[in-house]
Amino acid sequence: MRVVIAGAGHAAGQVVASLQQHKFAGQVVLAGEEAYLPYQRPPLSKKFLAGEMDAERLYVKPASFYANAGTELLLETRITDIDRAAKCLRTDTGTEIEYDKLVLALGSRVRRLHIEGTELPRVHYLRSIDHVEGIRADLEPGRRLVIIGAGYIGLEVAAVARQAGLDVTVVEMADRVMSRVVSPEISDFYEIEHTNQGVKFRLSTGVTALGGKKRVKTVVTSAGEEIPADLVVIGAGIVPNTELASAAGLDVEDGIVVDDHCASSDPDIYAVGDCTLHPNAIYGRQLRLESVHNALEQAKTAAANICGQDTAYCQVPWFWSDQYDLKLQIAGLSAGYDEVVIRGDPAERSFSCLYLRDGRLIAVDAINTPRDFMQAKKLIADRAEIAAERLADAAVALKDLAV
Ligand code: FAD
Secondary structure, eight states, X not given: OEEEEESOSHHHHHHHHHHHHTTOOSXXXXXXXXXXXXXXXXXXXXXXXXXXXXGGGGBSSOHHHHHHHTOEEEOSOOEEEEETTTTEEEETTSOEEEOSEEEEOOOEEEOOOOSBTTTSTTEEEOSSHHHHHHHHHHOOTTOEEEEEOOSHHHHHHHHHHHHTTOEEEEEOSSSSTTTTTSOHHHHHHHHHHHHHTTOEEEOSOOEEEEEOSSSOOEEEETTSOEEEOSEEEEOOOEEEOOHHHHHTTOOEESEEEOOTTSBOSSTTEEEOGGGXXXXXXXXXXXXXXXXXXXXXXXXXXXXXXXXXXXXXXXXOOEEEEEETTEEEEEEEOOTTOSEEEEEEEGGGTEEXXXXXXXXXXXXXXXXXXXXXXXXXXXXXHTTOBOOHHHHHOTTSOGGGGOO
């Protein structure tokens, strides 16, 4: 059997590793458009951006792993078409790659801003090693950096840049930071932390244009302000790469639709990672996630099923963000919560925020409290019902609250 993996990112690397673990005896082909072996992206806005990590350490596996596994690597190869009838992919280099089973691991791409000036030199997006190399070349102490978007990537860049001695301003359309993923309590905490580090914020503010001739010089806001800028980083979210799947007639909504076995609407085609819309039994709905944990677990699930197992994906989503000396770990999804509990003291910079719905724990945001994160994740998976007052008592371990 010949398995072809389209896209060579984090999930793709794990598909190869998991096929190996299952002693898959067929052929494996990995085709991706980037020039690099599959790599992990989280350090791109953290240690790698700060220059504290080499590119080789980003790789999911070294080159020798793929060679020893007999995996055929086609890097710098863009898939342009899936011919389902012929069970064949076409690439921008004119080659055709036949498959028995296809895994779409196409990830996502940055959401581009359609305003004047985004093509100017020193305007950056952040998704890939190449992007970071461009940003790092411009990241000089004393320069004025304007970040558009106060999501986790924007704030991680702000933390690295402040520590590198840049003057940092963050412009955000919403009225609070990280509003898509955390509650107002956590947003306030992070806004204060960044402000204490010298970051300036313009919240509830859009960007209408970037000004400059030879390079970016200003960021023009919806409030009419022209913020001086020596460089700009745009962190405006991502868009899942679904176009290939749509063109091939697969079911696509806000992601390539897969079942809990990671199979698409074509039983010979699986999809994994950021590009999928998948069912989650714990939350009883379809999710599209942008997280390493999801990419890895879906990759393991698809590989197991290709190898003849009957494996269903059922996971509590989790995620993390590093900013300064703060480790934020998020488990579960807080959307729709009706009660929120703060456990511990934010002033000590080690606390957690627990979210309940109808008396059940549905999510946690843990800041410098890995134990709360681990124990709450288990309670969320168990769909535990625990009274808010008990959760708030930091003297009692969360694991001891399970009934
Ligand atoms: P990707 O890693 O994006 O890989 C997809 C690959 O497919 C890419 O190389 C792409 O170029 C390629 N591709 C797409 N279309 C084609 C085509 N037509 N032909 C060939 N190749 C194609 N997650 C966390 O859990 N914690 C974090 O702290 C965290 N931090 C992050 C920081 C940054 C800066 C970024 C960008 C992401 C971060 N994430 C984090 C998200 C995480 O990295 C993603 O969820 C993960 O990379 C998804 O893996 P994937 O394999 O689905 O997609």
